[in-house]
Amino acid sequence: MTAPTPLPASAPPGHPVPRRRTGLSGLVRRLSATVAIGVLFAAGGLATDAAPAAAAATPAPTATAVDPQLVAASLGGGVVSPGDSLAISLGLTAGSAPLPASQATVAIGTEPLSTRAEVGNWLTSPRSERAPTIVGTASLDPAAAGERASAIVRVLASDPVLTDRAPGVYPVLASVTVAGRTLQSASVFVVPTGAAADVAVIVPITAPPTGRGLLSAEVLASLTAEDGALTAALTGVQGTDAIIAIDPAIVAAIRVLGTTAPATARDWLARFEALPNDRFALQFGDADPSAQVAAGVVPPLAPTSLAAYIDPAGLSGNDPEPTPTGSTAPSESDTDDESRLPTLDELLDVGATTDIWWPDAVTADVVAALGTGGALTLTDTTAVATSSPAAHARAGDAGLLVADADVSAALSAAAASPDALDRAASLAEASALETLPLTGTTTVVALQRDPTRTAVALRAAIDGARTLPGAQPRGLSALIGSEPSEVSIADEPLATARVEAVPALLSGEQRIESFASVIAEPSLLTGGERAEILQLLSLGWAGQDDAWEEALDTHAAATQATLSSVAILPPSPIQLVAADAEIPVGIKNDLPYPVTVTLHAHSDDLRLEVTESIDVEIGPQQSTRASLPVKARVGSGTVEVDLSLTSPTGVPIGDDQSLEVNVRADWETIGLVILSVLAAAFLAIGAVRTVRRIRRRPEAEGPEAEGPETDDAQAATDADSTAAEEQS
Incomplete structure (x- = not known):
């Protein structure tokens, strides 16, 4: 539906390129290489009694074009109502070489351009015979490379070429000869009928x-x-x-x-x-x-x-406002939404x-699908096979808003142009196209998406849509409330x-x-x-x-x-020398939120019994070591344990890993047996030695046992004998 056009020199890198629809008058000459004219000419009508303005050279940014270029534009939106003068602005921009002083000529036609095709052909390929009446000349000052020389040619309202001119769209042709070559630039002006269609302008506001x-x-x-x-x-x-x-x-x-x-x-x-x-x-x-x-x-x-x-x-700041002094505090039910997010x-x-879809291009199937549920689709006249469709239309059961593609393209070019002269040319073209309406009593203008346009250019485009006398703004409700016409869709390439x-x-x-x-x-x-x-x-x-x-x-x-932000860390081989142990398994969580996962382990080797699954919670942007219980059986060797993660709902998480476990748990059993045998042996030896010592003790210690008793008896006998002698 759209075709790219060159990015304006002032557009910053990375911004979308403005696009223009290729309607009958879409191929209008635009000198986007020249930017920022030094003097902003008035958009309204100029004084009718003013003399032709003197040429003035105004600096402009360096042009990218090698050859000089001429731009002509009818001011005031190109609308010349009875009693108004015709003002035509001229701009001659030097290319890579400076330009000497020159003389420009402006001519207009006597026969109107009756169709949009004629308007488009005139603006892209003007023919001198269509504009035979010279209405003025202007002197253009010398211009250095990349600079612009500007002038205005005015035709007074009292000039016979304007008086009693029938309503219609008329051609304007500017010519200048520089460096042995003649340059031409075409424009148009409109004598309004006074019965202009109402206008609805749709402006998209988007970001890059x-x-x-x-x-x-x-x-x-x-x-x-x-x-x-x-x-x-x-x-x-x-x-x-x-x-x-x-x-x-x-x-x-x-x-x-x-x-x-x-x-x-x-x-x-x-x-x-x-x-x-x-x-x-x-x-x-x-x-x-x-x-x-x-x-x-x-x-x-x-x-x-x-x-x-x-x-x-x-x-x-969305929390409830403080309770005024003396009032009852809010109940818990009034403040149960603590965050109020x-x-x-x-x-x-x-x-x-109203629900409205605004696609770039449509087909009949797309329109039918988007129309489900009563939503409207905004498209333009290039997508409608019906001639002269109404602004509010219907394709089967799907509602449509049909924008005028040609007028939208012209005003989009005006809104996208930072150059006042180029913008004036687009506004004049838009007025000419609106004079030859396609969509009945209401024209819908849908400006193209362009986040780089200036406020001045955008406002000029919006106002330019209602330049024709009698045109009234239409709101969205008025558009939708009008009776739709039946149309068919011309499929566009998506x-x-x-x-x-x-x-x-x-x-x-x-x-x-x-x-x-x-x-x-x-x-x-x-x-x-x-x-x-x-x-x-x-x-x-x-x-x-x-x-x-x-x-x-x-x-x-x-x-x-x-x-891959949640996964098992690549494990290192484990040496297992105990029958019961817990194997550490590293798990990472790179998310800024806590996660819960289930760690699964599996081994087909009978030498190692593994706990099948355990739940693990990991904090935000942390890693943890999960302890996986295992039990070794009799035997030794290398055992592969397959590890995997799932979410609480059973969704596999991260890549599976394989853990190598070197099982040596039978050495523990053998060691315990040896220690038990040694302990038993030592106990047995000690017992035998004790018994043998007890058995030998009576024979070795018998005389010693009798000695004390004999001595005591003898001492008693001696004592008795001594006592008897003393008594006698």
Whole structure:
């Protein structure tokens, strides 16, 4: 549906390349090599009595083109109502060589361009005979290499070439001769009919593509800074009637951080929420719903959880307010939600009232699938086979919003251009195309995704959509409330690479989903994986094939790292010399969450009995040693023990390992037997020696036993004899 165009010189590296649809007038000459004209010409009508402006040389950044280039643009959106003058701005940009002073000529046609095909042909391949009336000349000052000489040619309202001119789109041709060659640039101006179609402008607000599930605080600070892309988008939309199509991942990235989000991001979110504009949500990450449907994913994917990104510290301010003095304290039932963390719906809420899909390209099957459940699909006139479809249409049972591809492309070019002159040329083209409407009484303008546009350019594009007198803004409810017309879908080629990437991403997600059962809250892993997948399917990657492939490779490596974050550490051989022992088994957990696993062991060798399984809990980003009970039987030798892990739900975790155990437990039994025998022998020898000593003792000690008794008797006899003698 879209074709890439050169990246503007001011676009920073890594930002998406603006794309333009190839409608009838899509091939408009655009000198994107020249940027930042020194003087910003007024977008409105100029004074009717002003004399032709003197040429003025204004410096411009160095042009990348080698040859000089001429740009002409009708100012004021190219609309010349009765009583207005026609102002045509000219810019001659020198290439690699400086340019001398020159004279430019401006001519206009007398016959209107009656179809969009004629407008497109004129802007891409002008023919001098279509603009025969010279209306003015201008002197262009010399310009150094890469600089631009500018001038304005004005045709007064009283000039006969403008008075009584019939409504229509008229050609404008500017010519200048430099270095022996004639340069030409075509533009158009419109004499309005006064019966312009109403206009609904849809502005997408997206961030540069990322492989992360949500934008980081650092990226948010950059995007919401005073000169940030998101700030420019919000400033450009603020105060207009544009319909906003926003990526909900942007607001979610700010909300999950709460008060810890950058101050500029919080201010941006408050400004966005205060806008009165109609709005709808793009798919999370601005993912391409067509690629998912084409890959068989119906309905398209949606976020499952953003809990992994929530910063509880930043959301502590969500606690209930303090109870005023004298009032009754809140009951436990009033404060049972201690954390008061936001739900997924609260994080993603953008204030939308209608479900609308906005794919890059569609087929009839895609539209039918996306229309299930009453959702609308936003597409454009290149995808509709019916001529002149209504802005609100229906293909079978599927509702559609049909944007005008040609007008959208012209205004998208204006919004993407940092150069005022190029922007004026695109605005004039858009007015011409709106004068030749395709979608009845309402024109829907869908600006292309571009996070690099400036606030000034975006506002000019939004306002330029209603340049035609009589055009009124249309809101989303008015569009949807109108009676739809029946249309048929012209199948467009889908982004093949994106379609082919979906199965591989979903395969990794299924493995993560199984693996996540090791933690108490699996959504902490599965939610982040789903968010990253949607970001990788973002339409913002268009035109950045190399960066996208690198992001896919990085994601695949990160998925594999997660799957291997919990595993058995390679074991070393174990020497087992005891009959009963506990073998240490190392298990790692690289996740930032605690895990619970079951360690399984198996051995077919009868020499070793192994406990079949044990449950192990491991703290976040830690390793532990699980003790595996084993029992050795009679025999020795090397035994292989197979080790594996499963989650509590039985899902295999990590790679299996094999543990080598050298069993020498029979030496313990033999040692005990020898020690027992020796102890028994020593006891027996001691007993024998004791018995033998006792048996020998009476024979050796008999005389000694009688000696004391004889001596005592003899002493008694002697005592008695002495006593008798004394008495006598």
